[in-house]
Amino acid sequence: MIEFGTPVIPERYLVYARRIKATRVARMTFFHASLFGEPGWDMMLALYIAEGEGRRLKVSDICNESGVPPTTALRWLDRLYDLQMARKRRHTRDHRIFFVEIHPDTTRKLNAYFELALKRHYPPI
Numbered sequence: 001m002i003e004f005g006t007p008v009i010p011e012r013y014l015v016y017a018r019r020i021k022a023t024r025v026a027r028m029t030f031f032h033a034s035l036f037g038e039p040g041w042d043m044m045l046a047l048y049i050a051e052g053e054g055r056r057l058k059v060s061d062i063c064n065e066s067g068v069p070p071t072t073a074l075r076w077l078d079r080l081y082d083l084q085m086a087r088k089r090r091h092t093r094d095h096r097i098f099f100v101e102i103h104p105d106t107t108r109k110l111n112a113y114f115e116l117a118l119k120r121h122y123p124p125i
Contacts, residue, residue, distance in 0.1 A: 007107045009052035013114040017052070021045045039066035039076045047086060047102035048110050056099045059088070 024042065046065035050057045057065070063073035077100065080086040085106040091097035102110075 006051075006104045007111060009048065009107060009111065011052075012118065013111055014049065014052040016114050016118060017045055017049050017110070021049065033067065037068070039068045039073060040080060042066050043073075043076060043080060044085065044102070044106065044110065047100060048107065051102050051107060056101070059098050059100055062100045 021042075024036075024045075027036070043062055043066050046057065046062060059074075059077065062077060063070050066073040066076060068076070077086070081088065085103050087101050087103055089099045089101060091099065
């Protein structure tokens, strides 16, 4: 759900974020998952992509996206809340369900990061 002040995610950044996520998943084909560990980054990518696609992620969804055990994922999620990078919203009808949303400031920062990354990795011809 987009609210006033929520930044737009340009399609080229969304494509880039999806590619990053896909390559992170693909590397598990070649290397053991224990070699890597950035659950906070994986959660931010998932939240960013979901926001760009107009989807909402439940707490359980974002925990699954992290690639770590649920208790570890919940600790990382609490860290994102503490840093005000994400926020939790209660489902309007089912109060047992919470959605996790990326904070608009985090979206702005990721937009800036992807702009920089695209300029460095894919300069215009």
